[in-house]
Amino acid sequence: xxxxxxxxxxxxxxxxxxxxxxxxxxxxxxxxxxxxxxxxxxxxxxxxxxxxxxxxxxxxxxxxxxxxxxxxxxxxxxxxxxxxxxxxxxxxxxxxxxxxxxxxxxxxxxxxxxxxxxxxxxxxxxxxxxxxxxxxxxxxxxxxxxxxxxxxxxxxxxxxxxxxxxxxxxxxxxxxxxxxxxxxxxxxxxxxxxxxxxxxxxxxxxxxxxxxxxxxxxxxxxxxxxxxxxxxxxxxxxxxxxxxxxxxxxxxxxxxxxxxxxxxxxxxxxxxxxxxxxxxxxxxxxxxxxxxxxxxxxxxxxxxxxxxxxxxxxxxxxxxxxxxxxxxxxxxxxxxxxxxxxxxxxxxxxxxxxxxxxxxxxxxxxxxxxxxxxxxxxxxxxxxxxxxxxxxxxxxxxxxxxxxxxxxxxxxxxxx
Amino acid sequence: xxxxxxxxxxxxxxxxxxxxxxxxxxxxxxxxxxxxxxxxxxxxxxxxxxxxxxxxxxxxxxxxxxxxxxxxxxxxxxxxxxxxxxxxxxxxxxxxxxxxxxxxxxx
Numbered sequence: 001x002x003x004x005x006x007x008x009x010x011x012x013x014x015x016x017x018x019x020x021x022x023x024x025x026x027x028x029x030x031x032x033x034x035x036x037x038x039x040x041x042x043x044x045x046x047x048x049x050x051x052x053x054x055x056x057x058x059x060x061x062x063x064x065x066x067x068x069x070x071x072x073x074x075x076x077x078x079x080x081x082x083x084x085x086x087x088x089x090x091x092x093x094x095x096x097x098x099x100x101x102x103x104x105x106x107x108x109x110x111x112x113x114x115x116x117x118x119x120x121x122x123x124x125x126x127x128x129x130x131x132x133x134x135x136x137x138x139x140x141x142x143x144x145x146x147x148x149x150x151x152x153x154x155x156x157x158x159x160x161x162x163x164x165x166x167x168x169x170x171x172x173x174x175x176x177x178x179x180x181x182x183x184x185x186x187x188x189x190x191x192x193x194x195x196x197x198x199x200x201x202x203x204x205x206x207x208x209x210x211x212x213x214x215x216x217x218x219x220x221x222x223x224x225x226x227x228x229x230x231x232x233x234x235x236x237x238x239x240x241x242x243x244x245x246x247x248x249x250x251x252x253x254x255x256x257x258x259x260x261x262x263x264x265x266x267x268x269x270x271x272x273x274x275x276x277x278x279x280x281x282x283x284x285x286x287x288x289x290x291x292x293x294x295x296x297x298x299x300x301x302x303x304x305x306x307x308x309x310x311x312x313x314x315x316x317x318x319x320x321x322x323x324x325x326x327x328x329x330x331x332x333x334x335x336x337x338x339x340x341x342x343x344x345x346x347x348x349x350x351x352x353x354x355x356x357x358x359x360x361x362x363x364x365x366x367x368x369x370x371x372x373x374x375x376x377x378x379x380x381x382x383x384x385x386x387x388x389x390x391x392x393x394x395x396x397x398x399x400x401x402x403x404x405x406x407x408x409x410x411x412x413x414x415x416x
Numbered sequence: 417x418x419x420x421x422x423x424x425x426x427x428x429x430x431x432x433x434x435x436x437x438x439x440x441x442x443x444x445x446x447x448x449x450x451x452x453x454x455x456x457x458x459x460x461x462x463x464x465x466x467x468x469x470x471x472x473x474x475x476x477x478x479x480x481x482x483x484x485x486x487x488x489x490x491x492x493x494x495x496x497x498x499x500x501x502x503x504x505x506x507x508x509x510x511x512x513x514x515x516x517x518x519x520x521x522x523x
Contacts, residue, residue, distance in 0.1 A: 117483070120461065120483065120486075121486060124486055124487065124489070124490050125462065125463040125487055125489070125490020125491065126486070126489040126490035127490070128490065129490060289523055293455065351445070351448065353445050353453065353454040353455065353457050354445070354457045355457075358456075360457055360459060361459060362459070364456060364457075364459040364461065366461075368455070368456065368461065368462070369461070369462060372455065376523075
């Protein structure tokens with residue numbers, strides 16, 4: 001396990017995927033997809049940041065950036081750092097993708113521009129106004145139900161149960177088969193990682209989940225008025241083809257649930273660990289939205305994404321060749337002391353604008369408004385109805401190549 | 417450097433210096449102007465950097481794009497004819513002295 005600031009640093013020379021020795025780019029033997037890393041990523045993330053603006057991870061033969069400035073720069077230069085060769089370690093130019101590539105996540109401009117515009121409109125601020133009251137009422141009801149229980153698992157009974165009670169209905173999914181949603185997302189996010197056991201096992205077991213998702217993305221299976229039907233309606237407007245619409249619905253099912261589960265889970269875990277911040281929230285429930293946003297910065301539920309260089313580039317003074325994968329450590333960037341004052345502190349009044357927990361630039365999370373809505377109304381309901389949140393048992397971490405979150409978080413609530 | 421004046425809903429002013437080429441939103445965030453939330457950090461997604469452009473200045477700005485137009489339909493405070501998203505206003509020398517009024521709410 002990596003425990004010190006310099007652990008894993010093995011010298012100033014690294015080898016590129018093609019085998020050439022590189023100058024000036026430190027090689028590290030840190031594996032950010034190992035269980036020990038998931039258990040406590042912070043010392044290793046610090047080592048990655050401090051080793052240099054760009055590092056080489058020898059185990060997976062990949063370059064990586066962990067400082068805020070470089071992560072932000074890579075996210076905002078999609079022509080140099082492309083997504084169409086996959087946003088995981090697997091290079092679609094060399095390896096067949098495990099599923100048909102996403103038309104939005106794994107696409108570059110100009111193709112990306114058209115499909116992205118459709119999802120932007122389906123999940124726009126104006127649409128959020130329409131769904132807001134329903135999402136807020138469901139959060140209130142969920143908190144009442146949990147207060148009646150007193151003690152429960154905040155992962156299964158809250159962080160999973162709440163998004164599952166609102167998002168699939170908002171998409172317009174049938175009630176049957178929804179138990180496939182979280183396992184499917186688990187596969188998607190494990191598959192961005194390297195060919196380790198987590199990825200291989202997830203893909204081997206993915207068939208039933210893939211079959212469910214493919215079926216639910218068809219027009220006939222989506223209720224009128226939902227996000228899914230709104231995407232299909234854009235076929236009639238001529239913005240996308242009938243073959244593209246189900247693939248865009250698939251993006252909602254891939255990235256719309258497990259992410260908010262881990263975002264809400266992160267916020268509950270923060271408020272349980274930092275009671276003084278929960279007290280501030282209770283004192284002013286209008287801070288709920290920022291308290292959620294700060295939890296996304298603090299825990300970074302989506303830890304990493306990759307890009308691929310489209311030409312020889314210079315990152316922080318170091319040359320990287322064309323066709324190289326670059327791993328972006330979003331979580332490390334969100335705690336980079338070069339960018340954030342007191343980054344290890346969960347502060348619900350922090351000015352969080354600019355954090356990269358939802359990414360940045362043209363691929364920035366298209367569902368971020370839904371995530372914020374869910375997080376805000378849930379935390380506001382807790383702030384009004386709950387006096388204290390106590391952790392009742394040791395927490396258990398869930399292991400995923402991309403997502404950071406807990407497997408169980410037993411808490412006890414005291415009513416206000 | 418061009419200066420921008422942000423007038424808050426309660427009438428108080430904040431004058432900030434902006435870099436040429438950056439957005440008015442960015443200038444506000446860098447200088448800690450309360451009332452510009454900018455949840456999406458300038459990716460044109462969230463409509464939480466809404467401003468009302470002073471009448472004198474509105475005609476000097478580039479036209480509202482389709483994406484911005486759609487986003488303005490979702491602002492928390494009422495959309496008016498002079499509503500813009502400050503992340504879509506790029507600062508030029510000609511905009512030195514720009515006056516932007518802040519809405520009561522961004523979310």
